[in-house]
Amino acid sequence: MSSGEKGVDTRILKRIIGYLAPYKAWVGVALVTVLTAAYLGPLRPKLVQVAIDEHIVIGDVDGLQRMIMWLIFVLLGEGLLSFVNAYLTQWIGQQAIYDLRTKVWRHIQKQPLAFFDGTPVGRLITRVTSDVESLSQVLSAGIVTILGDLFKLIFIAYFMFSLNWRLALVTLAVMPFMLWATFWFKRKVRDAYRDTRKQVARLNSFLQEHVTGMRIVQL
Incomplete structure (x- = not known):
């Protein structure tokens, strides 16, 4: 990728994120929920490891029951946070898309008649409908989901290295090829x-x- 392409992509991304500014408080709430859910996901295998090593091996039934309750609590919490995050991100995205469509429509309305003579109407329809709809994936879930997945990988790496750093290095050896x-x-x-x-x-x-020209062609 050339530096020019990177610059264009960065400017476009900044403009897209700018439409989230009126909803920054809700974006903050969505980030908190997605980060918490990202931590609870890798925490479940850790709890299973504790249940096996510290309770099942020595026959501690009471301790195992407590760990099962913790696992249920973590699973329910992760599910609830994921639901709240999905609802918030979709709501934020739809609000931002509404603002963007309104702005695009007003911009088109301000154009001179010569603009419509040289621009096909179908292209304008595409810009207002399908092109704007494509951005909804970025505004509704893309940015928050990327951050959530990034932190989930960080938490997974933390738990892996805390258990066995040598095995973690072997597991992560394929990361350069994947990148x-x-x-x-x-x-x-x-x-x-x-x-x-x-x-x-x-x-x-x-x-x-x-x-639209079918009537003229038939005549």
């Missing part, structure tokens, strides 16, 4: 996605022009 494959796949998918958006815009323009 390389991820970045390679990202470049390919990004180019294909951009081409897809262009083709969708052309298709909508073609349909709009031919459907």
Whole structure:
């Protein structure tokens, strides 16, 4: 990826995140829920390890029952936090998308008539509908989910190294290859996605022009 492409992507990302500014308090709540859920996920295997090593091996039934209760509590807490996070992120994303669509619509309304003479209506429809809808994935769950997954990996690595750092290093030895494959796949998918958006815009323009002009063609 060239530096120019990185700069463009960074500017676009900043503009997208800017639409979340009016809802920053709710974004903060969503971040807290996703980070807490990210910690509770890797905590469950740790509790299982404690239950086996410190209670099952020595036949401590009372201690095992307490660990089972903790596991149920952690599982329910993780599920509840995941539900709250999913609801919040979707609500925030839809509110931001509404603001973005309104802004795009008002911008189109302010354009001179010459703009509409040179721009196919189908392309404008694509910009207001499907292109904006594509951003909803980023605004609704993308940013918060990425942070949650990142911290979940950090917590998993912490528990792995706390148990056995040698085995953890062996397990993480494949990470460089996975990162390389991820970045390679990202470049390919990004180019294909951009081409897809262009083709969708052309298709909508073609349909709009031919459907609206059907009466003239039939005459």
